[in-house]
Amino acid sequence: xxxxxxxxxxxxxxxxxxxxxxxNCSVDFIELNDLYLQVVRSFYEMGGTKVWDPTKISFVFDxxxxxxxxxxxxxxxxxxxxxxxxxxxxxxxxxxGVCHQVMPEAGLIRPGMILVATDSHTxxxxxxxxFGTGIGATDAATVLISGELWxxxxxxxxxxxxxxxxxxxYAKDVILHIIGKLKADAAVYQAVEFCGExxxxxxxxxxxxxxxxxxxxxxxxxxMKPNRAVLDYVEERFGTDYILDETDPGxxxxxxxxxxxxxxxxxxxxxxxxxxVFPFSEVSPVxxxxxxxxxxxxxxLEDLEAAAQVVKGxxxxxxxxMVVIPASMEVYKKAMEKGYVQTLIEAGATFNAPGCxxxxxxxxxxxxxGEVCVSSTNRNFPGRMxxxxxxxxxxxxxxxxASALEGxxxxxxxxxxxxxxxxx
Ligand SMILES: CC(C)[C@H](C(=O)O)[C@@H](O)C(=O)O
Ligand code: SF4
Numbered sequence: 124x125x126x127x128x129x130x131x132x133x134x135x136x137x138x139x140x141x142x143x144x145x146x147n148c149s150v151d152f153i154e155l156n157d158l159y160l161q162v163v164r165s166f167y168e169m170g171g172t173k174v175w176d177p178t179k180i181s182f183v184f185d186x187x188x189x190x191x192x193x194x195x196x197x198x199x200x201x202x203x204x205x206x207x208x209x210x211x212x213x214x215x216x217x218x219x220g221v222c223h224q225v226m227p228e229a230g231l232i233r234p235g236m237i238l239v240a241t242d243s244h245t246x247x248x249x250x251x252x253x254f255g256t257g258i259g260a261t262d263a264a265t266v267l268i269s270g271e272l273w274x275x276x277x278x279x280x281x282x283x284x285x286x287x288x289x290x291x292x293y294a295k296d297v298i299l300h301i302i303g304k305l306k307a308d309a310a311v312y313q314a315v316e317f318c319g320e321x322x323x324x325x326x327x328x329x330x331x332x333x334x335x336x337x338x339x340x341x342x343x344x345x346x347m348k349p350n351r352a353v354l355d356y357v358e359e360r361f362g363t364d365y366i367l368d369e370t371d372p373g374x375x376x377x378x379x380x381x382x383x384x385x386x387x388x389x390x391x392x393x394x395x396x397x398x399x400v401f402p403f404s405e406v407s408p409v410x411x412x413x414x415x416x417x418x419x420x421x422x423x424l425e426d427l428e429a430a431a432q433v434v435k436g437x438x439x440x441x442x443x444x445m446v447v448i449p450a451s452m453e454v455y456k457k458a459m460e461k462g463y464v465q466t467l468i469e470a471g472a473t474f475n476a477p478g479c480x481x482x483x484x485x486x487x488x489x490x491x492x493g494e495v496c497v498s499s500t501n502r503n504f505p506g507r508m509x510x511x512x513x514x515x516x517x518x519x520x521x522x523x524x525a526s527a528l529e530g531x532x533x534x535x536x537x538x539x540x541x542x543x544x545x546x547x
Contacts, residue, residue: 124370125279125316125371126316127277127279127314127316127368128140128141128142130236130254130368131146131237131274131276134237134274135148136149140276143275144275145274145276146273148273148274149271150237150271150272151179151237152231152236152238152239153266153267154181154226154240155180155183155241156183156184156185156186156241156242157182157184157185157187157195157198157199159241159263160202162260162263162264162267165260165263165264166268169268174209174211174268175268178212178213180209180211181213181226182202182206182215183215183221183225184199184202184216184217184478185219185220185221185225185479186478186483187478187485188476189476191486199216199217203216213231215229217478219452220451220453220454220455221419221422221451221477221478222242223242223244223245223248223331223419223450224454227248227327228360228453230360230361232248232253233251233252233253233357233361233364233365235252235365235367236254239255239258240257240258241259241260241263242257244335244501245257246335246337246338246343246345247331247334247345247419248334249334249345250330251349252346252348252349252365255344255345256343257338258272275312277312277344279316279346279374280310280378280379282316282317282318282319283379284301284318284319284321284322284381284382285383286320286321286384286386287324287384288385289387290539290540291521291522291538292388293429293519294330295329295390295421295499295518296384296387296389297384298336299397300387302336302340302400303398303400305398306340306398307339307340307396308340308341310341311340311341313342314343314346315340315342315344316345316347316376317333317334322347326352327352330352333345333347334347335420339397339501340398348369349367388402388404389521389534389535389536390402390403390518392517392518393406393516394503394514395503397501397503397517410495411440411443411532412442412443412491412494412495413445413446413488413494413495414445414446414523415446415496415497415500415523416446416472416523417448417479417481417482417499418479418482419450419479420499420500420501421499421500421520422450422499423450423454424457424458427447427458427467427520428463429521429535430447430520430524431463431466432538433521433524434466434467434470437538438528439470439471440527440531441530443526444488445467445472446472447467447473448474448475448476449474449477452477454477455477470528481508482498482501482502482508484506484508488508489508489509490510493510493512493513494509495515496514497517497518497522498516499517499519500517501517502517503515503516516532519535521535521538522535525537525538
């Protein structure tokens, strides 16, 4: 069996599973974000009175945080009241950040766990060796009541990555390149294992960025074998009581793909789909109205560090706006301590409270008709960040920052090779 299958078998209380099988599994943890008040209402409609375990449920206010309208303030109020009545241990209000950043920081994510959340990017947590997947409102209400959920065992495909990319090319470029080659329907309902020497050398942040975007190929979940960096992160925040599942030697994958990234250029997902990806040198110059750095894909400390390295001692183009939203308050605080916030503000960036914000167009950086945005996020569908007539290019935080400096799409490499670029 594969490590992913072993996690599901353990949660179902059976010795072995095969792809396609339907299981009833116990869930280790569930997270609800602030788009899902319906789950609270369904919980009561389905006869719920007390949740199955208040220590294994988290509400994170991130998509509409701080509440930008009366309706969303009302949603927050009703969910806050439920969290208090049920005595939920892990309620993260508007002072926390995006759920996929806040939960690992809080020590809620560990290898071997079954994690469900009302968000498609729950695949992010495969970076920690967990089984993470997004679910809808009805399934979420079922979990709140019973602590269990049905799962269809996914096939597992392998994406093996080798090579060492040049300066200015990041894991975001690698995952965009992969999605561009394999396309948005490459892994529908499958588990995607990312492996190979490149993956083994990745730190926590870049592992999260890769697993986060597996769902943009339709993946049910993503998985990486935890390396020392991941285990140090988990043990510092959660402890050592986790299970490291190993894939049996000779396991046969449903599919295998191999990528050598040593000669990769910076990549761009061009309007209007995530798999419409080209190397930077093949994308026509485009005037950039807004550069956005943020989200559970590209708003971590390492992302703000990369952006600060690019803009240090420089000013963004007069006609370009640069919006930076740290993925969490912890990221924000550390970025201040390290001077990245100061550097970015001195370059002309504006900051907003940690949360999803412009990533899905709720607030804090909405695009007007005809505008062009280059973004460190993970989706660029029409209307994603505001007007359906705006255009969104997805790239690495460093590329976003370089594009803000030049007022048009720009390769960050030249700003990183100089001695000045190297120090922040
Ligand atoms: C929660 C939901 C609105 C959505 C998701 O499930 O991913 C959002 O987070 C997104 O990124 O589009
Ligand atoms: S930051 Fe963007 S991608 Fe991540 S959960 Fe929020 S809306 Fe979804």
